[in-house]
Amino acid sequence: MNTSLSSRKNSSNWIKTLILCVIVFSAGIALGYYLFVRIPYLVKPAVAMEPIIGVINIYGYMISDVEKELYINSILYAYRNDSIVGVIIRVDSPGGYASIVEDVYNALKELNVKKPVVAIIEGIAASGGYYVCLGAREIYSIPTAFIGNIGLIMRQPYLVIPSEAIIETGPYKHTGLSLKETPLIAKRAVGNFIGAVIEGRGSRLNTTIEEISLGKLYLGNDALQMGLIDGYGSFLDAVNRVAELAGITKYKILDLTKLLQNNVSSLLGQTMWKEGKLISIELLGKIQPEPLGLYYMSPYYVKAYSFIGEETTYNSPKEFNMSSATNYNVTIENLVLVDISHGNLFTYEILGTLWGKMIENNLKIAFADIEFLQEIMTFGKPKALIVICPSISFNQDEIVTIKEYVNLGGKLIMIYDPSRVSSWYINSLAQEFGLYFSDGYLYDLKNNYGVYRNIILKKFAQHDLLSNVKELTLFTTAHVYGGKVKLANTFNTAYLSLTDVKDTYSPIVASDNVIAIGDLTFLMDPFHDISDNEIFLENLVQFIKN
Numbered sequence: 001m002n003t004s005l006s007s008r009k010n011s012s013n014w015i016k017t018l019i020l021c022v023i024v025f026s027a028g029i030a031l032g033y034y035l036f037v038r039i040p041y042l043v044k045p046a047v048a049m050e051p052i053i054g055v056i057n058i059y060g061y062m063i064s065d066v067e068k069e070l071y072i073n074s075i076l077y078a079y080r081n082d083s084i085v086g087v088i089i090r091v092d093s094p095g096g097y098a099s100i101v102e103d104v105y106n107a108l109k110e111l112n113v114k115k116p117v118v119a120i121i122e123g124i125a126a127s128g129g130y131y132v133c134l135g136a137r138e139i140y141s142i143p144t145a146f147i148g149n150i151g152l153i154m155r156q157p158y159l160v161i162p163s164e165a166i167i168e169t170g171p172y173k174h175t176g177l178s179l180k181e182t183p184l185i186a187k188r189a190v191g192n193f194i195g196a197v198i199e200g201r202g203s204r205l206n207t208t209i210e211e212i213s214l215g216k217l218y219l220g221n222d223a224l225q226m227g228l229i230d231g232y233g234s235f236l237d238a239v240n241r242v243a244e245l246a247g248i249t250k251y252k253i254l255d256l257t258k259l260l261q262n263n264v265s266s267l268l269g270q271t272m273w274k275e276g277k278l279i280s281i282e283l284l285g286k287i288q289p290e291p292l293g294l295y296y297m298s299p300y301y302v303k304a305y306s307f308i309g310e311e312t313t314y315n316s317p318k319e320f321n322m323s324s325a326t327n328y329n330v331t332i333e334n335l336v337l338v339d340i341s342h343g344n345l346f347t348y349e350i351l352g353t354l355w356g357k358m359i360e361n362n363l364k365i366a367f368a369d370i371e372f373l374q375e376i377m378t379f380g381k382p383k384a385l386i387v388i389c390p391s392i393s394f395n396q397d398e399i400v401t402i403k404e405y406v407n408l409g410g411k412l413i414m415i416y417d418p419s420r421v422s423s424w425y426i427n428s429l430a431q432e433f434g435l436y437f438s439d440g441y442l443y444d445l446k447n448n449y450g451v452y453r454n455i456i457l458k459k460f461a462q463h464d465l466l467s468n469v470k471e472l473t474l475f476t477t478a479h480v481y482g483g484k485v486k487l488a489n490t491f492n493t494a495y496l497s498l499t500d501v502k503d504t505y506s507p508i509v510a511s512d513n514v515i516a517i518g519d520l521t522f523l524m525d526p527f528h529d530i531s532d533n534e535i536f537l538e539n540l541v542q543f544i545k546n
Helices: 002-038 065-080 098-114 128-133 179-204 220-226 235-246 256-261 268-274 281-287 322-327 349-360 370-376 396-407 424-433 533-545
Strands: 052-059 084-093 095-097 117-126 138-141 146-148 217-219 252-255 294-297 335-339 364-368 384-388 411-415 435-444 451-457 472-475 478-482 485-489 494-496 501-503 508-511 514-517
Touching (some): 052 065, 052 235, 052 256, 065 084, 065 098, 065 268, 084 235, 095 128, 098 117, 098 128, 098 179, 117 128, 117 235, 179 294, 335 370, 349 364, 349 533, 370 396, 396 411, 396 424, 411 533, 424 435, 435 514, 478 508
Parallel strands (some): 052 084, 084 117, 384 411, 411 514
Antiparallel strands (some): 146 217, 435 478, 435 494, 451 472, 485 508, 494 501
8 A cells, every 4th residue: 555655656756757847848948949049149059060151131122120130130140150150141132221221231341350251142232232242251243233323312301390389499400400401411421332332342443433423233244344343153153152261161051031030020121122112202201200311222213202392382372463463552663473374393482582582672573374474564564574493385375475575675584493394394485585404404523512413613604693603502403505695604524414425514594684594492492592592592683673
């Protein structure tokens, strides 16, 4: 009896011991999985018997924190695992947020100090896609890969209208940024990218800073000649090169992103890239809300977006008529007509300085159509007719009326902006006076304000419009063909975008009482305050008045 009881006790103890061992063993497995996979950068994994070449796939848009975490964790896993002797970066990406791209680049550069890193471009490495490659020791690609697009795109900060329900302590507290200083911020930011190219490629770089600043995409063979890559190759060639640099002949290959991808949520950038979807600026702003979006991304994959001032405003100001003139005691001879009958693309509110200067000089502004011009010419001649960025062509009757007005001594001011609308519409009027606005914009890589298409002008004709003007800064301007007097000229380092021909161009010209101006932005608030833009604006008002 005692023997049987003792046997049962021993059996019970053995079962308890077995259960306890199973629990401890299971807990150990769970803890090991968590430490070695879920948080690979906290614990150094055990050294494997055979060397490993790690693979990190940089695929698609780099736009979400989940993708950033995946890439950074993969790099850290390789950095802390002594069994991994080298890493291959497989790249097929058009770039993404500047902050994500720079984080991945810096992490790769640090890894490359410890272990050889080789990049292989298998589709496209544009903008931020190429930026991350610069963290590698060597870069290879297939011959038909697209490489480069060095530069960034940037979203302008919003114009904020204050609310009296909220008090802020400074004029830039809303956005933290000055709208007119953003081109200079862009210039400093792209300097980081170009600096990484110079540092990463070193003596292998066989091109000029001016060339890579153009932001071009290059085929693999052109990129090789320029020194942007080290040679052609496949994934297998990259594997062999890493093995050679690491001094090994036997190894295993481990896909680190695949290993860690099971532990992250959906990858938005990779999914959109796989499905061939373009990204909108609005989506980029929602994923990472910022007052100033900085993207090392190819604009080819970004949907078109609206700039400040693109919306039509011809329904905002009320049309002027003769009863209005009677009610407000307006003298026709002091009247300036602003055309609003051709879908004119300008924002009334941010031309406030122009309107204000006119009112200061006893001019009256009337927003009207061309039929009204014909009507009031029976009573007198207005000071000027201003036509801004029309999106509807002028018909023959309107052209006859305007030509008759100019022949009688009236002043015609035509203002166009190639960033807003095709030149077709304004040229339906301009050609009648021997003038023609180009559709392409002017740019200058040497004489600019922050970015290439904000050109600086210092060569002017003797004319009242240029009195006391020593420098103008224009923002995406057209060239104007024709005209008796070339009022303002570019340096001979300027290009016209549609022709890519370097020459001296004229964005502001005059033919007697007709003035043609190829840019609107430099007259707007707050850009009128840069260089001598405001002096030109004041001269324009005096030209109209006198």
